[in-house]
Amino acid sequence: MARALYIHWPFCLAKCPYCDFNSHMRESVELDAWQAALLADLRHEAEVAGGEPLHSIFFGGGTPSLMPPVLVETLLAEVKKLWGFAPGIEITLEANPSSVEAANFAALASAGVNRVSLGLQSLDDSALMFLGRLHDATEGLKALDTAQAVFDRVSFDLIYALPDQTEAHWRDQLSRALGFGTGHLSLYQLTIEPGTRFATDVRRGGFIPLDDDRAADLFALTRELTEAAGLPPYEISNHARLGEESRHNLTYWRYEDYAGIGPGAHGRRGGLATLRHKKPENWLDAVNRNGHGLKEERVLVHGEQASEALLMGLRLAEGVDLEALGNRLTVDPGTLIDHAKLSHYAKLGLAWQDGTRIGVTPDGMPLLDALLAEIVADELVSA
Template sequence: MARALYIHWPFCLAKCPYCDFNSHVRDSVDADAWQAALLADLRHEANLAGGETLTSIFFGGGTPSLMPPRLVATLLHEAEKLWGFAPDIEITLEANPSSVEAANFAALAAAGVNRVSLGMQSLDDQALRFLARLHNAEEGLKAVKTGQNVFKRVSFDLIYALPDQTEAAWREQLLRALDFGTSHLSLYQLTIEPGTRFATDVRTGGFTPLDDDCAADLFELTQEMTRAAGLPSYEISNHAAPGEESRHNLTYWRYQDYVGIGPGAHGRRGGLATLRHRKPENWLAAVNRNGHGLKEERAPGAAEQASEALLMGLRLAEGVDLTALSARFGLPEAALIDPRKLQQFKELRLISRTGSRIAVTEAGMPLLDAILPQLVADSLVAA
């Protein structure tokens, strides 16, 4: 099975009000101490999960573009020594499109990064201020152009379905985004996550989220425009030209093994689920104490693994192969999917089935959060 590596850099210059990721703001970061700890965490995993060459590496965060390029180069050199790299390895780094970080793009490319994922979030200055981003639209546009001149592959993120956002405004912005000609776009509807500043703002009347019907209309428009531009959705929020899908994210969604290091990083290796300490200081202390940052390592049961594989795989346009999952987890198809719900959703054209493969249809994708618990969870609880 293909092997992927995830490296988490937890630091940001500021905490975005919509973000519930494991990100932290610190006055200073000791790069040497972090290099030593990440190398130790890396070597620990390689001792347990060696033997397969890496096909993808993903630096996530946080804001990995704040990492010193020499640190990125050191980690990549060590990973190649420990595992070896596939000839066409995908090495992605998430970056904010500020002028300061864009100035490091050439050095990051020289370190080995060949794909960048830019957190643009919007091409509109007013929206960027609402989202509390530290860059403006002009900086973002320059960063995309810089990235295209430096890296082999460029993707960027946009957030839509903002309060009061109109179909005309989103159409204009998405047209501008598509004009860049990147082979991959991540287009997310604004979600109010518990525990975020936006959740507090909504609760206290600071703003009202866009209503569901309007958001659904914008989702449909997004599918139409990206498909017409040759970037169809391969996952509910991710769009790519054929062959340009994020290899690393496909590893997650196809429920394949991957190694995760750094604060809060999850991993899957050999049937074990791994979890690192979340708080940066706790993770550093654990590495210094134990030689790794692991907080938890456990063996999920077959039902839990099958549930996760279905919940992840049904996000993909390709869907899941029930026969393959049944064989993998030793469970009958009826224990994977509720047959009555499957038939009901097929009749409503929210689910399609071809042979043993089922997939959520384009009409069903906007209702994904409602469909999956009915289709998957109840059937596996009893397994």
């Protein structure tokens, strides 16, 4: 039974050159058709993954702040009827900091959204231009002021490790950001994802990404400044005051069940991996034809679930309890990891073990992908 729900709104005003998310530009959107389809997709998931009140709802995209507030309100009313809301439910919506979208913040809060994740991405106009953002720094900060006045909880994103970025520049950016008083920050190193415009630019010599050593220095600086400000990292890229962690993202990282609806949305429920049709038109056709947008519903064997749980959970500062995971998936906890390699990396100060719980140290986090490939048992990685 899913206790968290993800709703994907796939439309954007422009495609950012670094973005590999399922986002699309369209001249117009038939809102009545989209509302009917999203409601139908919701009802299907409630039939197969309902039964317990939700503790989290997340509107992602794309750009969900482009959704009319009345549509958000309609969807939330239906979700509440289908699942019910747990006390203190977290309802997050991703937003871009344009003045047009910020003008809808009060209406979105009235619709039931109580947490916003704002895509500032930088406080520097030249960086915003490089990142293909449609707002400038002044507009972004005005949107942040509006969000903090309207929503109970606010998070915002910044991207660092840009080409030629110096420690002094990032220290200034992050210090300013920490002074705004938000309880949560998502701080991402720029990565060049396949299929993006940035991948093409790098291949053609348009720019050279920051080298790994300098990026690692900025990562260490990020941890130093956020910890000093009382927003320690609880996940490799996410920092929060105690109690301000994103409950929805913790659902993913702790490998708990969640339902996903809308184009391209993934879900994990009852040992099944679900995937919706990615292209908006294909998803709409599927909903009209079948009453849901599912493209794939696949059984995950226990080894595959264990691998996913480890690959997600070891991103967290809290790590993973191997005994609890083994019991939950009826897998021998001793088979989940390569104990010799874990011991080796623990001696190097890159990993740790405390009883049945294991994790990656702050020094190991910049090497997370490589460590996961080493520590997680080979048979799970290849499952």
